[in-house]
Amino acid sequence: MPISWNDIRSKALRFAREWADETREAGEYQTFWNEFFDVFGVRRRTIARYQERVNLLAGGRGFIDLFWPGTLIAEHKTAGHDLASAYEQAGSYFDALPEDDRPRYIIVTDYRRVRLYDLEAEGKIEKIEFELRDLPKHINRFGFIAGWQPRTYKEENPINIKAVKAVARLADALAKNNYPRDNIPKLLVRLVFCFFADDSGIFPKDAFWRYIQFSTREDGGDFGRALGEIFQILNVPTERRQTTLDEDLASLPYVNGGLFAWNFEEGAPFFIPSFSREMRQAVLDATKFDWSGVSPAIFGSMFQAIMDEKSRHDLGAHYTSEKNILKIVEPLFLDDLKAELAEAAESPAKLNTLRQKLASLKLLDPACGCGNFLVVSYRELRRLEHEIIRRLYRKEIERKQENFLSSGEFSKLHVSQMNGIELEDFPVEIAQLSLWLTDHQMNSELSEIIGQFQSRIPLTDSPHIVQGNALALDWETIVPKAALSYILGNPPFVSKQDRSREQKEEMKLVFGALKGEGELDYVTAWYLKAAEYIQGANIGVAFVSTNSIVQGEQAGVLWPELFRRGIKINFAHRTFKWTNEAPGRAAVFCVIVGFGLSLPKRRRLFEYDNPAGEPHEITAENINPYLVDADDVVITARRAPFSDVPLAVFGNMPNDAGQFLFDDEKEKDEFLVKEPKAAKFIRPLLSAKEYLQGGQRYCLWLKGASPDEINALPEVRRRVENVREYRKMSQRAATRALAATPFLFGEDRQPDLNYILIPRVSSERRQYVPLGFFGSEYIVGDTCIAIPGATFYHLGILQSEMHMAWMRAVCGRLKSDYRYSNELVYNNFPWPENPPEEKRRAVEITAERVLGARSGFPNATLADLYDPNTMPKVLLDAHRALDRSADACYSVRTFATEMKRLEFLFGLYQHLAMGTDRKLGASKKKRAVPIQKAHPK
Known part of the structure; x- marks a missing residue:
């Protein structure tokens, strides 16, 4: 059994360190490879040989440094050797090998550099090169040595997108010609089944296409009638059909399953459409695709493209790629089942037990949409069963024995194992169709494996997809939980x-x-x-x-x-x-x-x-x-921080109907032309937008103004009166109460000390949210948070990667942007515990250097400076130096990943929060700390 990746990475780190200074080829290369294989828990001598002799195609002999038949060639050179020529040498060995011995991978190395070639990666040669010291970062690339398969998620085939566009065009044409909208999905589902059946062996090859191509007029006048005949025949058992039918019609199988029974359902009329020349041609154009290669998992979801964009958003019908579906399916159950298959090996008893287990599984998607999660799940379960059958009947398959598998043993899995709940009727129909199509594709795959054709037409088994509101339904009535295995979905x-x-x-x-x-x-x-x-x-x-x-x-x-x-x-x-x-x-x-x-x-x-x-x-x-x-x-909101740091406060909220605010220099100057003596009451206003993106706003700040000063300024007095009337008319009692002091901001939290400014919302693209230092003459707006009385030490810790990682994990989001909260993020942040003075001073110095680096670009906005595509190197270097200083205050050197940093922070949070809550309580007030110096940017 493969060792864990944690163990592999640990051993890779030791290996890279031990071999960092080696330079000789012959002297130590065999020891190098023995220890390299040991990183993965593999004994080299059990699978690979040294100095394998080969007869080169160009003549002469060669010797492969390390050869693992069918898997790997390795060429080892002295330090500084050209790896490209080493690869060419390995390639000449590859060409000289018998077909069965040719490997998938080639590794060339000179001790310092490693280059890995995957000769079968997605149909092309994939190359990666790195320094040996970086081996732990790339160790997953070598998982094949330990028996791990490379984890990749294939994207969908473009045929799915082209096909759905063709069907969407037909839907548009039907709607344009006033065909009943509630019948469009029913008609399209039937047509798609026929397209698929014509190309996948359910129908005799091209029987559907031949009939609609050659038995209908080009003007489309009789095309609807022809489709009606086809749909009717597909719902009639073969023994009950007339003997005078057209040959192509008669060749169509009985489908059953309710798919073509709508014509005869009471209360659910299905209207045969009238077709034009263009509509007939649209159907014929759709038949030009090879529908047997369409993925039902993806096509079913994209089928909803006939819905309008608003409906698709409101219903949460986000198109889900197979790549993303597998991210759920594999860890939920598929990887464990594959492990059981590996453990079963060739044991008939274990294989049959696993097969019965697969047949007993039931899945529920309680928001199934078009069924793509169920389709991928069913397909992967069937493919596991295929491998079981391959192992159980290996001899019969190799001997090409005929009819060794009875219909009952063909597949024990059925689409009835798939359960779903969906709000809308159209996706319910698509989900059922998609699962039927998948079942047929899997039957075809298995038929190729065993060499005998099997089909499940007529349909005798149906998926259990229920139309209804999943939040209002009792799921026990859909599938009893005693019978259910897994719930999954989107x-x-x-x-x-x-x-x-x-x-x-x-x-x-x-x-x-x-x-x-x-x-x-x-x-x-x-x-x-x-x-x-x-x-x-x-x-x-x-x-x-x-x-x-x-x-x-x-x-x-x-x-x-x-x-x-x-x-x-x-x-x-x-x-x-x-x-x-x-x-x-x-x-x-x-x-x-x-x-x-x-x-x-x-x-x-x-x-x-x-x-x-x-x-x-x-x-x-x-x-x-x-x-x-x-x-x-x-992490829940706290009224105050549990560390001994200054309080963070929400910015000032005017609640003024715009009477106190000036959006730019021009507005402010125009006001002062009318009221020049009001200049003493004009203050710069800081809001997140202007702070980050540039520009300057101003406000009328009348705190401390005497009544006679206000009354002596007519324009100011007019604005104050407007604020009073605005607040009096509010439906909120709290706002009406503010009418008693109309000359003040509705909520005043302006610091009396210099303060750190934090924008409440910032782009998720930034590695660092830029914080700033301002004097108390700058009025902080309600889109920002202020920390009065903070020092450069506080700024440094908050601006460091330690605090940024905490913020990314804990803060809320506005769309995808960070939404900073003083009560949630700041008050819960675990600060360093009593770092020594020299470490605090190092943080202060490096924090000032960050601000200094910013000031070197006076014409750039903070948004420009912190854009990951344009961030100046001098600023990035200053931040990284600050990160190291901040990490040192926590008595740690560095963290390999953000995950490791968060593990540390959450552990420290538990330690600090428990102790602080016992000593102080969650709402204890904190005193402000005098500031050392201010910085304007």
């Missing part, structure tokens, strides 16, 4: 601010009177509904969700409720970008959370260095609500 992406009135009512139905329910996204209702449904059962659950449910206020509301029901997080994908190639594609920052009542053998955490990139897997001891390998803690 519930609607609807943020708390975008919920409709109906959706708010549905959430109240699920959450009841839970405090904070109004802060939750719509998807969280599926989490709680699933958690309640699985009580007393062993059911694994996994959902795709927007990442907001593991951040900010939502994490503090949702996860305590789930933990109270015994829920444990078993695997998770941290934030990644959810995109694909579908029409009207949705691009969202998502997470995947897998959970249940019981613990797996190991907890798996998938981390992304880049949200648009590929994940790397970590084995976690525990996965907490923030998807960090740390204890289960929930």
